[in-house]
Amino acid sequence: MSTMYEADEKRYDGTMKYRRAGRSGILLSELSLGLWHNFGAENDFENSKQMLHTAFDKGITQFDLANNYGPPNGSAEETFGKVMKSSFSPYRSELFIATKAGHEMWPGPYGDWGSRKSLMNSLDQSLKRMNLDYVDIFYTHRYDPNTPLEETMQALVDLVKQGKTLYVGISKYPPKAAAFAYNYLRERDVPCLLYQGRYNLLNREVEKEGIIDQANEAGAGFVAFSPLAQGLLSDRYLSGNVEKGSRMSLGQFLRRTALTDERLKQLNRLSEIAGERGQSLAEMALAWLLRGDKVTSVIVGTSSVAQLQKNLNALKNISFSTEELERIDRVLGTD
Ligand SMILES: NC(=O)c1ccc[n+]([C@@H]2O[C@H](COP(=O)([O-])OP(=O)(O)OC[C@H]3O[C@@H](n4cnc5c(N)ncnc54)[C@H](OP(=O)(O)O)[C@@H]3O)[C@@H](O)[C@H]2O)c1
Structure with a gap:
């Protein structure tokens, strides 16, 4: 018989640090756990549950979901809902739970993109699946060029007013749409909490396009997703082999073509720099994102408790010398 989950008493003992999300009252754990992969109905439930328990035991408070995470769609929220019921319900006020709508979710014209209809119906479904009365943040998952942005934004405002979400956020919005969103929401006293x-390390578009600075200036926090480039920035592929069961072996979201000879060389050089810092490549990649104060939280994905535990070690050293930063940039040709 399985025993009742009790969270580790030491979860707030100082190992995990919390950063303020923009100009808000919210503090988020430097590392958050994302449920895009490895939490669907096709995955081993015990493993998913243990990762959630471990995350919370180690001071992670933010759990990042979306309506369509699985597979199949919706099943990561169902997994989370099961754990909510069996383990986390006494801790609801200690958890910061995120979900989103905007990618294809259910058939027909209303299961996708950013209409009021889609967002409102989707959040109702998400709450049921997750066994929740409200989420902490609801995001529009992507910018919808065919829906007036006023409609999408007003749906967010109204969802807050209905008590279904405490805060709202935007994801993957281009700068112009983001600027509109920040203004619209602020004027209605529902400021955007997070972008x-x-x-x-390999994809710095948000830096180059000024999206991080724009969020910070608008008073929103910035949270980073795919911090390990889906696993590329870890020890997993350093030998050039693609292990069975790895995300690249599945080939759907992380393709073999990402592992060119040049990339492999770069990854191995980065791994050497990480080694000199006493870190693994994954640890250094996570630490690098937290090196300054522009990123509120890094949302990592993991397929095992062991990976999660290793990733948490990244937080022990998040400072970089100018020389280290320059070496990293030289390796990647981003200098
Ligand atoms: N807003 C959006 O549109 C959006 C898009 C994508 C993601 N996200 C969010 O961001 C979260 C993270 O994204 P992601 O899964 O792409 O993140 P990621 O952290 O870049 O990649 C996660 C994968 O890296 C591998 N990995 C992690 N730690 C490792 C370690 N220590 N050693 C070796 N391999 C390791 C695992 O792959 P294996 O399975 O191969 O073990 C894991 O599934 C998602 O769950 C989701 O919540 C949001």
Whole structure:
């Protein structure tokens, strides 16, 4: 018989640090756990549950979901809902739970993009799947060029007023749409709490396009997703082999073509620099994102408790010398 989950008493003992999300009252754990992969109905439930328990035990408070995470769609929220019921319900006020709508979710014209209809119906479904009365943040998952942005934004405002979400956020919005969103929401006293964007050593678009600075200036926090470039920035592929069961072996979201000879050389050189810092490549990649104060939290994905535990070690050293930063940039040709 399985025993009742009790969270580790030492979860707030100082190992995990918390950063303020923009100009808000919210503090988020430097590392958050994302449920895009490895939490669907096709995955081993025990493993998913243990990762969630471990995350919370180690001081992670933010759990990042979306309506379509699985597979199949919706099943990561169902997994989370099961754990909510069996383990986390006494801790609801200690958890910061995020979900989103905007990618294809259900058939027909209303299961996708950014209409009021889609967002409102989707959040209702998400709350049921997750066994929750409200989420902490609801995001529009992507910018919809065919829906007036006023409609999408007003749906967010109204969802807050209905008590279904405490805060709102935007994900992957281009700068112009983001500027509109920040203004619209602020004027209605529902300021945007977070911008969620892809950011890692290999992909710095959000830096180059000024999206991080724009969020910070608008008073929103910035949270980084795919911090390990889906696993590329870890020890997993350094030998050039693609292990069975790895995300690249599945080939759907991380393709073999990402592992060119040149990339492999770069990854191995980065791994050497990480080694000199006493870190693994994954640890250094996560630490690099937290090197300054522009990123509020890094949303990592993991397929095992062991990976999660290793990733948490990254937080022990997040400072970089100018020389280290320059070496990294030289390796990647981003200098
Ligand atoms: N807003 C958006 O549009 C959006 C888009 C994408 C993601 N996200 C969010 O961001 C979260 C993270 O994204 P992601 O899964 O792409 O992140 P990621 O952290 O870049 O990649 C996660 C994968 O890296 C591998 N990995 C992690 N730690 C490792 C370690 N220590 N050693 C070796 N391999 C390791 C695992 O792959 P294996 O499975 O191969 O073990 C894991 O599944 C998602 O869950 C989601 O919440 C949001």
